[in-house]
Amino acid sequence: MHELAITQSMLDLVLEQAEKVKAEKVEKINLVIGEMSGIVDTCVEFYFEFLSKNTIANGAILSFKKTPIQVRCSHCGQLFIPKEFDWSCPSCQNSGMEIVTGNELYIESIEVE
Numbered sequence: 742m743h744e745l746a747i748t749q750s751m752l753d754l755v756l757e758q759a760e761k762v763k764a765e766k767v768e769k770i771n772l773v774i775g776e777m778s779g780i781v782d783t784c785v786e787f788y789f790e791f792l793s794k795n796t797i798a799n800g801a802i803l804s805f806k807k808t809p810i811q812v813r814c815s816h817c818g819q820l821f822i823p824k825e826f827d828w829s830c831p832s833c834q835n836s837g838m839e840i841v842t843g844n845e846l847y848i849e850s851i852e853v854e
């Protein structure tokens with residue numbers, strides 16, 4: 742269900758953008774998904790096909806780009822990509838950190854006709 746709401750707001754944005762440039766058809770949507778977001782691209786595709794019916798985005802190709810997780814050490818501010826089972830800071834070994842990227846879904850660009 743998570744993906745349904747996300748896909749709906751993504752589609753709304755796409756249609757809004759397409760309308761601005763007076764597009765007749767949306768050809769392709771380039772999306773960026775963070776590895777940590779838990780979003781399943783096949784679910785998004787499934788909902789998109791369903792939701793985009795009767796819109797100019799119907800039949801558009803969805804292209805997904807995955808962004809890796811990047812975190813910032815809350816102790817020394819070091820930015821790093823954590824290893825699968827080792828999330829400690831490579832420079833100070835602190836284990837407190839915040840996720841900088843990897844949690845997002847956004848539209849990178851759309852291609853219209």
Ligand SMILES: [Zn+2]
Binds near residue numbers: 815831834835
């Ligand atoms: Zn650190």
